[in-house]
Amino acid sequence: MIESQGDTPLALGFLTVVDQPGQGLVGGYLLLNAHARPLEFHCTVPLRANRAQEVLYGPTLQPYLYGEQIGSTLVKTSDLRPLAVFTDCQPALAAADHILSPLWLVLRPMDDVTKDEGIATESSDAASARRIDSGHAAPAGMALSRCGRNCLARPVASASAAAPEERLLELAATLDLFEPFERIRAAIQESQRGWR
Protein backbone atom coordinates (compact mmCIF):
# COMPACT_ATOMS: atom_id res chain seq x y z
CA MET A 1 0.00 0.00 0.00
CA ILE A 2 1.22 3.45 -0.82
CA GLU A 3 1.46 5.73 2.14
CA SER A 4 2.40 9.33 2.51
CA GLN A 5 5.90 10.24 3.46
CA GLY A 6 6.27 12.23 6.63
CA ASP A 7 3.68 14.91 7.23
CA THR A 8 3.10 15.59 3.57
CA PRO A 9 0.12 13.63 2.32
CA LEU A 10 0.66 11.70 -0.84
CA ALA A 11 -1.28 13.47 -3.54
CA LEU A 12 -2.02 13.14 -7.22
CA GLY A 13 -2.94 16.19 -9.26
CA PHE A 14 -5.52 16.25 -12.03
CA LEU A 15 -5.61 19.24 -14.32
CA THR A 16 -8.10 19.96 -17.04
CA VAL A 17 -9.39 22.93 -18.98
CA VAL A 18 -12.99 23.21 -20.09
CA ASP A 19 -14.12 25.48 -22.89
CA GLN A 20 -17.42 26.93 -21.68
CA PRO A 21 -19.46 28.15 -24.62
CA GLY A 22 -19.91 31.88 -24.50
CA GLN A 23 -17.70 32.32 -21.48
CA GLY A 24 -14.22 31.08 -22.23
CA LEU A 25 -11.72 28.65 -20.82
CA VAL A 26 -12.07 27.49 -17.26
CA GLY A 27 -9.31 25.52 -15.63
CA GLY A 28 -9.81 23.01 -12.85
CA TYR A 29 -7.20 21.35 -10.67
CA LEU A 30 -8.08 18.56 -8.27
CA LEU A 31 -5.74 17.01 -5.75
CA LEU A 32 -6.60 13.52 -4.58
CA ASN A 33 -5.08 11.40 -1.88
CA ALA A 34 -4.07 7.78 -2.32
CA HIS A 35 -7.67 6.71 -1.77
CA ALA A 36 -8.98 8.99 -4.50
CA ARG A 37 -10.61 11.28 -1.93
CA PRO A 38 -10.41 15.00 -2.70
CA LEU A 39 -7.85 17.10 -0.86
CA GLU A 40 -8.05 20.39 -2.71
CA PHE A 41 -9.86 21.85 -5.66
CA HIS A 42 -8.93 24.99 -7.52
CA CYS A 43 -10.60 26.52 -10.51
CA THR A 44 -10.12 29.71 -12.47
CA VAL A 45 -12.53 32.29 -13.68
CA PRO A 46 -13.35 32.04 -17.40
CA LEU A 47 -10.55 33.32 -19.59
CA ARG A 48 -10.92 34.48 -23.15
CA ALA A 49 -8.42 35.54 -25.76
CA ASN A 50 -9.32 38.53 -27.84
CA ARG A 51 -9.05 38.67 -31.61
CA ALA A 52 -5.61 40.25 -31.57
CA GLN A 53 -4.35 37.48 -29.36
CA GLU A 54 -5.74 34.83 -31.63
CA VAL A 55 -4.06 36.37 -34.65
CA LEU A 56 -0.71 37.10 -33.08
CA TYR A 57 -0.27 33.95 -31.06
CA GLY A 58 -1.45 31.75 -33.88
CA PRO A 59 -1.04 28.05 -33.18
CA THR A 60 0.80 28.72 -29.96
CA LEU A 61 -2.21 30.36 -28.35
CA GLN A 62 -3.77 27.16 -27.07
CA PRO A 63 -0.66 25.77 -25.36
CA TYR A 64 -0.02 29.21 -23.95
CA LEU A 65 -3.48 29.56 -22.46
CA TYR A 66 -3.96 25.94 -21.37
CA GLY A 67 -0.47 25.31 -20.13
CA GLU A 68 1.38 28.44 -19.19
CA GLN A 69 -1.50 30.57 -18.05
CA ILE A 70 -4.15 28.28 -16.64
CA GLY A 71 -2.18 25.11 -15.89
CA SER A 72 0.84 26.55 -14.19
CA THR A 73 -1.27 29.09 -12.29
CA LEU A 74 -3.49 26.39 -10.87
CA VAL A 75 -0.70 24.00 -9.95
CA LYS A 76 1.27 26.74 -8.26
CA THR A 77 -1.78 27.78 -6.27
CA SER A 78 -1.57 24.66 -4.14
CA ASP A 79 1.03 24.18 -1.44
CA LEU A 80 0.93 20.44 -1.92
CA ARG A 81 3.42 18.99 -4.31
CA PRO A 82 1.75 16.00 -5.95
CA LEU A 83 3.57 12.88 -6.96
CA ALA A 84 2.46 13.56 -10.51
CA VAL A 85 0.02 15.79 -12.33
CA PHE A 86 -2.25 14.27 -14.93
CA THR A 87 -4.13 16.08 -17.62
CA ASP A 88 -6.50 15.04 -20.36
CA CYS A 89 -5.84 18.16 -22.46
CA GLN A 90 -2.81 17.86 -24.66
CA PRO A 91 -2.22 21.64 -24.87
CA ALA A 92 -1.96 21.73 -21.09
CA LEU A 93 1.28 19.78 -21.35
CA ALA A 94 2.91 23.14 -21.97
CA ALA A 95 2.72 23.63 -18.22
CA ALA A 96 5.36 20.95 -17.74
CA ASP A 97 8.15 23.51 -17.97
CA HIS A 98 6.60 25.64 -15.26
CA ILE A 99 5.77 23.13 -12.55
CA LEU A 100 7.90 20.88 -10.40
CA SER A 101 5.87 17.68 -10.57
CA PRO A 102 5.97 15.48 -13.66
CA LEU A 103 3.05 16.10 -15.98
CA TRP A 104 1.42 13.22 -17.83
CA LEU A 105 -1.25 13.13 -20.48
CA VAL A 106 -3.90 10.52 -19.73
CA LEU A 107 -5.15 8.98 -22.90
CA ARG A 108 -8.75 8.02 -23.16
CA PRO A 109 -9.33 4.29 -23.12
CA MET A 110 -10.43 4.67 -26.73
CA ASP A 111 -6.97 5.95 -27.55
CA ASP A 112 -5.28 2.99 -26.05
CA VAL A 113 -4.50 1.00 -29.15
CA THR A 114 -0.82 0.50 -29.04
CA LYS A 115 -0.76 -2.79 -27.14
CA ASP A 116 2.86 -2.09 -26.27
CA GLU A 117 4.12 -2.93 -29.71
CA GLY A 118 3.28 -0.15 -32.02
CA ILE A 119 0.93 2.55 -32.97
CA ALA A 120 -1.60 1.98 -35.69
CA THR A 121 -0.21 3.50 -38.82
CA GLU A 122 -2.32 5.03 -41.50
CA SER A 123 0.03 3.70 -44.17
CA SER A 124 -0.61 0.08 -43.38
CA ASP A 125 -2.97 -1.94 -45.42
CA ALA A 126 -5.27 -2.28 -42.50
CA ALA A 127 -5.69 1.46 -42.42
CA SER A 128 -8.00 1.32 -45.37
CA ALA A 129 -10.33 -0.91 -43.39
CA ARG A 130 -10.12 0.69 -39.99
CA ARG A 131 -12.86 0.00 -37.56
CA ILE A 132 -14.72 3.14 -36.73
CA ASP A 133 -14.85 2.11 -33.11
CA SER A 134 -11.13 1.63 -32.87
CA GLY A 135 -9.13 4.11 -30.90
CA HIS A 136 -6.72 6.68 -32.10
CA ALA A 137 -2.98 6.56 -32.03
CA ALA A 138 -1.02 8.50 -29.50
CA PRO A 139 -0.29 12.08 -30.47
CA ALA A 140 2.82 12.54 -32.54
CA GLY A 141 5.99 13.01 -30.61
CA MET A 142 4.63 11.42 -27.46
CA ALA A 143 6.11 8.55 -25.53
CA LEU A 144 3.63 6.11 -24.07
CA SER A 145 3.76 4.40 -20.71
CA ARG A 146 1.39 1.98 -19.12
CA CYS A 147 0.33 2.37 -15.51
CA GLY A 148 -1.94 -0.49 -14.67
CA ARG A 149 -4.80 -0.19 -17.07
CA ASN A 150 -4.12 3.47 -17.69
CA CYS A 151 -2.22 4.69 -20.69
CA LEU A 152 -0.07 7.75 -20.15
CA ALA A 153 1.84 9.87 -22.61
CA ARG A 154 4.55 12.46 -22.37
CA PRO A 155 6.42 14.48 -24.96
CA VAL A 156 9.45 12.59 -26.18
CA ALA A 157 11.44 15.79 -26.07
CA SER A 158 10.71 16.28 -22.41
CA ALA A 159 13.88 16.24 -20.38
CA SER A 160 12.42 13.81 -17.91
CA ALA A 161 10.49 11.65 -20.30
CA ALA A 162 11.53 8.58 -18.46
CA ALA A 163 9.25 5.82 -17.30
CA PRO A 164 6.97 6.66 -14.41
CA GLU A 165 8.56 6.08 -11.08
CA GLU A 166 7.75 2.98 -9.14
CA ARG A 167 5.52 4.64 -6.56
CA LEU A 168 3.45 6.21 -9.28
CA LEU A 169 3.14 2.92 -11.10
CA GLU A 170 1.97 1.16 -7.98
CA LEU A 171 -0.56 3.83 -7.18
CA ALA A 172 -1.86 4.32 -10.68
CA ALA A 173 -2.41 0.61 -11.09
CA THR A 174 -5.19 0.81 -8.51
CA LEU A 175 -6.91 3.86 -9.93
CA ASP A 176 -8.82 4.84 -13.02
CA LEU A 177 -6.88 7.96 -13.89
CA PHE A 178 -9.50 9.17 -16.32
CA GLU A 179 -12.34 9.21 -13.82
CA PRO A 180 -11.29 12.28 -11.75
CA PHE A 181 -11.58 14.50 -14.81
CA GLU A 182 -15.32 13.83 -14.84
CA ARG A 183 -15.47 15.07 -11.27
CA ILE A 184 -13.59 18.22 -12.19
CA ARG A 185 -15.95 18.98 -15.04
CA ALA A 186 -18.97 18.52 -12.79
CA ALA A 187 -17.38 20.77 -10.17
CA ILE A 188 -16.57 23.44 -12.75
CA GLN A 189 -20.15 23.42 -13.97
CA GLU A 190 -21.37 23.69 -10.40
CA SER A 191 -19.02 26.54 -9.61
CA GLN A 192 -20.06 28.36 -12.77
CA ARG A 193 -23.68 28.09 -11.72
CA GLY A 194 -22.76 29.49 -8.35
CA TRP A 195 -20.97 32.49 -9.77
CA ARG A 196 -23.79 33.56 -12.04
Next chain:
Amino acid sequence: MSAVIGSSWHGAAAPVPQVLSTIFNPDPAEALLGATTHGRPLDVISSDFRPPRIAVRSYQFTPGAGPKTPVAALPTPPPTDVPSSPARPRYTRVAPPEDVVGMGDRLSMLLEPPLELLLTNASLEFAAQPFPFQMQGVAFLYPRQAALLADEMGLGKTMQAITAIRLLVHTREARPRAAGLPKATGVQLATRVPHLGT
Protein backbone atom coordinates in the same frame (compact mmCIF):
# COMPACT_ATOMS: atom_id res chain seq x y z
CA MET B 1 -16.71 37.15 -14.21
CA SER B 2 -14.32 36.62 -17.04
CA ALA B 3 -10.88 37.80 -17.96
CA VAL B 4 -9.94 38.76 -21.50
CA ILE B 5 -6.29 38.63 -22.23
CA GLY B 6 -4.88 41.35 -24.40
CA SER B 7 -4.93 45.10 -24.32
CA SER B 8 -8.35 45.35 -22.77
CA TRP B 9 -8.91 43.70 -19.46
CA HIS B 10 -11.89 42.45 -17.58
CA GLY B 11 -9.91 40.70 -14.95
CA ALA B 12 -9.42 41.11 -11.28
CA ALA B 13 -5.76 42.03 -11.23
CA ALA B 14 -3.60 44.63 -12.91
CA PRO B 15 -1.82 43.63 -16.12
CA VAL B 16 1.83 42.81 -16.03
CA PRO B 17 3.50 45.15 -18.50
CA GLN B 18 5.15 43.23 -21.26
CA VAL B 19 4.95 45.29 -24.41
CA LEU B 20 5.29 43.97 -27.87
CA SER B 21 5.42 46.82 -30.32
CA THR B 22 4.33 46.69 -33.89
CA ILE B 23 5.67 49.39 -36.20
CA PHE B 24 3.55 50.34 -39.13
CA ASN B 25 5.47 52.18 -41.81
CA PRO B 26 4.60 52.26 -45.47
CA ASP B 27 8.22 52.46 -46.52
CA PRO B 28 10.41 49.62 -45.19
CA ALA B 29 13.55 51.47 -46.23
CA GLU B 30 12.74 54.36 -43.95
CA ALA B 31 12.11 51.93 -41.10
CA LEU B 32 15.47 50.31 -41.63
CA LEU B 33 17.19 53.66 -41.51
CA GLY B 34 15.32 54.59 -38.40
CA ALA B 35 14.04 57.65 -40.18
CA THR B 36 10.84 59.53 -39.52
CA THR B 37 8.25 60.27 -42.10
CA HIS B 38 8.04 63.92 -43.02
CA GLY B 39 9.40 64.98 -39.71
CA ARG B 40 6.84 63.23 -37.59
CA PRO B 41 7.53 60.12 -35.55
CA LEU B 42 6.52 56.70 -36.71
CA ASP B 43 3.14 55.49 -35.59
CA VAL B 44 3.58 52.89 -32.94
CA ILE B 45 0.76 50.77 -31.68
CA SER B 46 1.56 48.89 -28.53
CA SER B 47 -0.32 46.09 -26.91
CA ASP B 48 0.17 44.23 -23.68
CA PHE B 49 0.20 40.54 -24.27
CA ARG B 50 0.67 39.06 -20.87
CA PRO B 51 -2.61 38.58 -19.10
CA PRO B 52 -3.09 39.45 -15.48
CA ARG B 53 -2.86 36.86 -12.83
CA ILE B 54 -5.87 34.68 -13.22
CA ALA B 55 -8.28 34.71 -10.32
CA VAL B 56 -8.45 31.26 -8.77
CA ARG B 57 -11.09 29.91 -6.42
CA SER B 58 -9.75 27.31 -4.03
CA TYR B 59 -11.50 24.77 -1.86
CA GLN B 60 -9.81 22.50 0.62
CA PHE B 61 -11.26 19.32 1.96
CA THR B 62 -10.44 17.17 4.92
CA PRO B 63 -11.14 13.64 3.91
CA GLY B 64 -11.47 10.99 6.55
CA ALA B 65 -8.61 8.78 7.38
CA GLY B 66 -9.70 6.56 4.57
CA PRO B 67 -10.06 2.88 4.57
CA LYS B 68 -8.01 0.87 6.98
CA THR B 69 -7.52 -1.72 4.35
CA PRO B 70 -5.31 -1.19 1.32
CA VAL B 71 -6.88 0.22 -1.75
CA ALA B 72 -8.17 -2.60 -3.82
CA ALA B 73 -8.04 -2.52 -7.54
CA LEU B 74 -11.16 -1.55 -9.38
CA PRO B 75 -12.97 -4.39 -11.02
CA THR B 76 -11.17 -5.14 -14.22
CA PRO B 77 -13.37 -4.76 -17.26
CA PRO B 78 -14.08 -8.02 -19.01
CA PRO B 79 -11.82 -8.74 -21.96
CA THR B 80 -13.31 -7.90 -25.28
CA ASP B 81 -12.52 -8.82 -28.82
CA VAL B 82 -11.58 -5.24 -29.57
CA PRO B 83 -8.73 -4.52 -27.19
CA SER B 84 -8.58 -0.91 -28.26
CA SER B 85 -11.87 -0.03 -26.62
CA PRO B 86 -12.04 -1.68 -23.21
CA ALA B 87 -15.25 -1.10 -21.34
CA ARG B 88 -14.89 1.26 -18.44
CA PRO B 89 -16.58 0.50 -15.15
CA ARG B 90 -19.94 2.09 -14.69
CA TYR B 91 -19.82 4.81 -12.08
CA THR B 92 -22.57 6.11 -9.82
CA ARG B 93 -21.91 9.57 -8.51
CA VAL B 94 -23.17 11.30 -5.43
CA ALA B 95 -25.08 14.46 -6.27
CA PRO B 96 -25.45 17.20 -3.67
CA PRO B 97 -28.99 17.62 -2.38
CA GLU B 98 -30.79 20.85 -3.18
CA ASP B 99 -30.83 21.97 0.43
CA VAL B 100 -27.05 22.05 0.53
CA VAL B 101 -26.34 25.61 -0.49
CA GLY B 102 -22.73 26.19 0.48
CA MET B 103 -20.48 26.04 -2.55
CA GLY B 104 -17.75 24.28 -0.61
CA ASP B 105 -20.16 21.63 0.63
CA ARG B 106 -21.63 21.08 -2.80
CA LEU B 107 -18.21 20.78 -4.38
CA SER B 108 -16.99 18.41 -1.72
CA MET B 109 -19.88 16.08 -2.56
CA LEU B 110 -19.38 16.41 -6.29
CA LEU B 111 -15.69 15.68 -5.95
CA GLU B 112 -16.19 12.54 -3.90
CA PRO B 113 -15.13 9.35 -5.64
CA PRO B 114 -17.87 7.43 -7.39
CA LEU B 115 -19.81 5.04 -5.23
CA GLU B 116 -18.24 1.97 -6.79
CA LEU B 117 -14.79 3.18 -5.79
CA LEU B 118 -15.92 4.02 -2.27
CA LEU B 119 -17.40 0.57 -1.89
CA THR B 120 -14.27 -1.06 -3.24
CA ASN B 121 -12.05 0.93 -0.94
CA ALA B 122 -14.30 0.13 1.97
CA SER B 123 -14.07 -3.55 1.10
CA LEU B 124 -17.79 -3.90 1.59
CA GLU B 125 -18.97 -7.33 0.69
CA PHE B 126 -22.28 -8.04 -0.93
CA ALA B 127 -24.11 -11.27 -1.23
CA ALA B 128 -24.88 -10.28 -4.80
CA GLN B 129 -23.69 -7.46 -6.99
CA PRO B 130 -26.05 -4.51 -6.47
CA PHE B 131 -28.18 -3.46 -9.39
CA PRO B 132 -27.65 0.01 -10.87
CA PHE B 133 -30.94 1.27 -9.43
CA GLN B 134 -29.80 0.09 -6.01
CA MET B 135 -26.54 2.00 -6.39
CA GLN B 136 -28.58 5.08 -7.27
CA GLY B 137 -30.58 4.56 -4.11
CA VAL B 138 -27.40 4.42 -2.04
CA ALA B 139 -26.13 7.55 -3.81
CA PHE B 140 -29.42 9.24 -2.91
CA LEU B 141 -29.19 8.31 0.76
CA TYR B 142 -25.48 8.87 1.27
CA PRO B 143 -25.27 12.70 1.22
CA ARG B 144 -28.54 13.39 3.06
CA GLN B 145 -29.18 14.08 6.70
CA ALA B 146 -32.58 12.43 6.44
CA ALA B 147 -34.25 10.73 3.54
CA LEU B 148 -37.20 8.54 2.72
CA LEU B 149 -36.52 5.62 0.42
CA ALA B 150 -39.71 4.11 -0.89
CA ASP B 151 -39.99 1.28 -3.34
CA GLU B 152 -41.86 -1.92 -3.86
CA MET B 153 -41.22 -4.96 -1.72
CA GLY B 154 -38.20 -7.05 -2.47
CA LEU B 155 -36.26 -4.44 -4.40
CA GLY B 156 -33.54 -3.97 -1.81
CA LYS B 157 -34.45 -0.97 0.32
CA THR B 158 -32.90 -2.54 3.41
CA MET B 159 -29.70 -3.35 1.58
CA GLN B 160 -29.49 0.20 0.22
CA ALA B 161 -30.04 1.75 3.63
CA ILE B 162 -27.49 -0.53 5.29
CA THR B 163 -24.95 0.10 2.56
CA ALA B 164 -25.38 3.86 2.94
CA ILE B 165 -24.91 3.58 6.71
CA ARG B 166 -21.84 1.41 6.32
CA LEU B 167 -20.35 3.90 3.89
CA LEU B 168 -21.03 6.77 6.27
CA VAL B 169 -19.39 4.88 9.12
CA HIS B 170 -16.47 3.94 6.93
CA THR B 171 -15.87 7.53 5.83
CA ARG B 172 -16.26 8.59 9.47
CA GLU B 173 -19.19 10.83 8.71
CA ALA B 174 -21.28 8.78 11.11
CA ARG B 175 -20.43 6.86 14.25
CA PRO B 176 -21.64 3.41 15.09
CA ARG B 177 -24.44 3.52 17.65
CA ALA B 178 -26.13 0.89 19.67
CA ALA B 179 -29.73 0.34 18.66
CA GLY B 180 -32.48 -1.48 20.45
CA LEU B 181 -34.47 -3.59 18.06
CA PRO B 182 -37.09 -6.29 18.28
CA LYS B 183 -35.38 -9.65 18.27
CA ALA B 184 -36.86 -10.65 14.93
CA THR B 185 -35.57 -7.49 13.29
CA GLY B 186 -32.15 -7.96 14.84
CA VAL B 187 -31.92 -11.48 13.53
CA GLN B 188 -32.98 -10.32 10.09
CA LEU B 189 -30.37 -7.55 10.08
CA ALA B 190 -27.69 -9.87 11.32
CA THR B 191 -28.30 -12.18 8.40
CA ARG B 192 -28.01 -9.33 5.96
CA VAL B 193 -24.98 -7.67 7.50
CA PRO B 194 -22.45 -10.29 8.50
CA HIS B 195 -20.26 -7.87 10.49
CA LEU B 196 -23.11 -6.32 12.44
CA GLY B 197 -22.83 -6.90 16.15
CA THR B 198 -25.80 -8.26 18.01
